[in-house]
Amino acid sequence: MSGASPQPGAAENGTPFGIDPRGPRFGAAITATLLLVVVLLGLTEPLGADLVSRALQPSAVLLTVLVGLFAWGAFAGIQKHPYGLLFRRLIAPRLAPPTEREHPAPPTFAQLVGLLVTATGLVLHLIGVPGALVVAAAAAFVAAFLNAVFAYCLGCQLYVLLVRLGIIRRSGAPA
Amino acid sequence: MSQIVTLGNTRQRFRIVGGMDALPALLVIGGLIAAATLLGLLVRARSTRVASGCGGDEHQLSVDGAEVTLVQLSSPVCSACTAMRRVAESLVAADPTVAHREIDVVDEPAVASRHSVYSTPTTLVLDREGHVRARLIGAVKPADVRAAVDAARLPVAVTA
Structure with a gap:
């Protein structure tokens, strides 16, 4: 154990390099719970007869909110995600300072993967494909659950793999 | 209709x-x-696991004078790589017969592809001759790293 943890004035304006890895996990726990609610609603509700009723059924409304949150994380960056703010305001001050920090690029990319999965499910549902909403929400749930409970971020692994294969370029230090 | x-x-x-x-x-x-x-x-x-008996030679990577060289394959953004580096460096600090070097799989993909390494960190344990004696996948516990290092000091069991 190296006792020193020099983290002067954690994250206020000038974010120190890397983020507390517990932040995205906290967010994933909320996301996983909400996705489970989407699955439950999707299973019990009948599929709406037309586009408007499909868009307004509770499962679709909640999934739309989640799609929006994923988009926020993917495009504004994981640090600016509302759950991240919630974590820094409410949770982090009650925890010991992080023993390690992680690069924000992989969890941000993971938000994009979450966005693609849930948005695809939502669009297919609106078109009227049966089961699309439940399947997409269930898939996204598994990923969020693995992240929250096992600290295994599927999207992050995918990011590292894609960087390795040269499909996406490594971002040195994104703002 | x-x-x-x-x-x-x-x-x-x-x-x-x-x-x-x-x-x-x-x-x-x-x-x-x-x-x-x-x-x-x-x-x-x-x-996280230790795989032994993987075979392969990496003479050019083993550090001269070291009995065992740990060749850690890392990627730029990977927190487990940092953890593994810490474990390896503390082992090297305590035991001068062991060397540790890190290779970025993005900059130098050749080694990783030679050994079909797809997850980082993966650490190749090289003996004095540069034979790959084991590979450590993930951030392996210090005790397991030490065991793999000690096993690599022993002469190679004759392959049947």
Whole structure:
């Protein structure tokens, strides 16, 4: 154990390099719970007869909110995600300072993967494909659950793999 | 006309997925949580392990004078790589016969592809001759690293 943890004035304006890895996990726990609610609603509700009723059924409304949150994380960056703010305001001050920090690029990319999965499910549902909403929400749930409970971020692994294969370029230090 | 018929059929088939009663729906939810937990346990068991007897030579990578060289293959953004580096460096600090070097798989993909390494960190344990004696996958516990290093000091068991 190296006792020193020099983290002067954690994250206020000038974010120190890397983020507390517990932040995205906290967010994933909320996301996983909400996705489970989407699955439950999707299973019990009948599929709406037309586009408007499909868009307004509770499962679709909640999934739309989640799609929006994923988009926020993917495009504004994981640090600016509302759950991240919630974590820094409410949770982090009650925890010991992080023993390690992680690069924000992989969890941000993971938000994009979450966005693609849930948005695809939502669009297919609106078109009227049966089961699309439940399947997409269930898939996204598994990923969020693995992240929250096992600290295994599927999207992050995918990011590292894609960087390795040269499909996406490594971002040195994104703002 | 035919479209209406199709739609009707679809909706009828869909009753299996939508419009479920609460109890079976909850059972599905329970099954989903159980499956995700099982997957998580599996991933955890697979993500850190020691594989021995992998074979291969990396003479050019073994550090001169070291009895055992740990060649850590890392990627730029990977927190487990940092953890593994810490473990390896503390081992090297305590034992001068062991050397540690790190290779970025993005900058130098050759070594990783020679050994079909797809997850980082993966650490190759090289003996004095540069034979790959074991590979450490993930951030392996210090005791397991030490055991793999000690095993690599022993002469190679004659392959049948």
